[in-house]
Amino acid sequence: MTQRCRRGLLQTGLIWLAGLAFPLSAEPIHHITIDGDFSDWAGVPSHYDPVAGPGVLHHGIPDTHDTDHKLPGDIPAYVAHPDVDLVEFKFTHDQSNLYAYFRATGVIGRGSPEKGRYYVIVTLDVDNNETTGYALNEGGYYPTSSGYDMNMEVEYYRDQYNTGHYLNHGARNQAELDAAIQDQTNGIVRILPGSYKYYSQWVWFDSSSEGDFHLPPPDADSSITFVADKGPVYQGIIHIAHSADGHEVEMVAPFRGFMRDASGEPIVKLGKTLKLSFSLEASGELAPGGEWASDTGDPIVGYYLSPFTKPNLQIAPSLQDHHVVLSWDSGARGMVLKQTLTLTDPDWQVVNGSQITNRIELPATAASAFFRLEEP
Numbered sequence: 001m002t003q004r005c006r007r008g009l010l011q012t013g014l015i016w017l018a019g020l021a022f023p024l025s026a027e028p029i030h031h032i033t034i035d036g037d038f039s040d041w042a043g044v045p046s047h048y049d050p051v052a053g054p055g056v057l058h059h060g061i062p063d064t065h066d067t068d069h070k071l072p073g074d075i076p077a078y079v080a081h082p083d084v085d086l087v088e089f090k091f092t093h094d095q096s097n098l099y100a101y102f103r104a105t106g107v108i109g110r111g112s113p114e115k116g117r118y119y120v121i122v123t124l125d126v127d128n129n130e131t132t133g134y135a136l137n138e139g140g141y142y143p144t145s146s147g148y149d150m151n152m153e154v155e156y157y158r159d160q161y162n163t164g165h166y167l168n169h170g171a172r173n174q175a176e177l178d179a180a181i182q183d184q185t186n187g188i189v190r191i192l193p194g195s196y197k198y199y200s201q202w203v204w205f206d207s208s209s210e211g212d213f214h215l216p217p218p219d220a221d222s223s224i225t226f227v228a229d230k231g232p233v234y235q236g237i238i239h240i241a242h243s244a245d246g247h248e249v250e251m252v253a254p255f256r257g258f259m260r261d262a263s264g265e266p267i268v269k270l271g272k273t274l275k276l277s278f279s280l281e282a283s284g285e286l287a288p289g290g291e292w293a294s295d296t297g298d299p300i301v302g303y304y305l306s307p308f309t310k311p312n313l314q315i316a317p318s319l320q321d322h323h324v325v326l327s328w329d330s331g332a333r334g335m336v337l338k339q340t341l342t343l344t345d346p347d348w349q350v351v352n353g354s355q356i357t358n359r360i361e362l363p364a365t366a367a368s369a370f371f372r373l374e375e376p
Ligand SMILES: [Ca+2]
Pocket: 032, 033, 034, 035, 036, 037, 038, 039, 040, 041, 250
């Protein structure tokens, strides 16, 4: 009797389908270690950029190009510089960090012991609002897009990792920049209309004394130092690691370095949606012809910082007669399980109690049912 029922349940189980496990825009948590081993990126989706060369265009723009142009409709000139030729990039996060992956045709960060600057840049629209921040073309980056408020960035100088810093582009003149810097000495960033030209950049230290400015509570264990291009070496909480061949890097920027808004809320936190742009850039000493060169990928739009891991919803027969077991990743505990009996004009109903667990047993009474997990 029991055997027959279990068999029946198994058959039912086959047509009980796990539906959409994640809203399309949500990006699940991945844990990345900054160690030059890139296997931890295997589950993170790739974004691609053309392999540069004479005549290779990206939306009508030479893929690696000069940085002398500033207007949205300008077409910069091609510069041959494989070290800045971005070809693949990825972005992910965990509960407290943003992670970026870059792959280039040449060697990322390469300079010479005497000279040269090289930048690994992620530019962020942190409020998902194009009217705040700046437009990429103002900095000579193409294809352009707008709304970028902050950067997470690494500068190499004379072939060495020089600074890992955060930038804010929330000022349009010197007076606004002075005000922004004053706020930032107190750990506050205001997301405002900005410009490429008027920006501040700082290194964040998890120590009250290592930086020039000791931050007030709740960041009293932290300090910052404002940095300038080619400045002294300051390595705070942004870290980067290279592959053995130098073509790939992985970097981390903890949320806390982006600071807080005036009400004390972190600028970057779980639940927010970001737009992200990736660029590689090198100074003129490093290219044939003495030209600065950069390459910018298409922006990652609508990146939602989900608090959950990928849930991997599973359905299995239960040991209990006429029941099935639904289970999902423990890192997705807190998501809501919903059920419908048909996908034609579906009526998704919350499965009571699902939000406080990652395993639930349900009676298999209907001929078929469909499930999905949603963020609350
Ligand atoms: Ca790694």
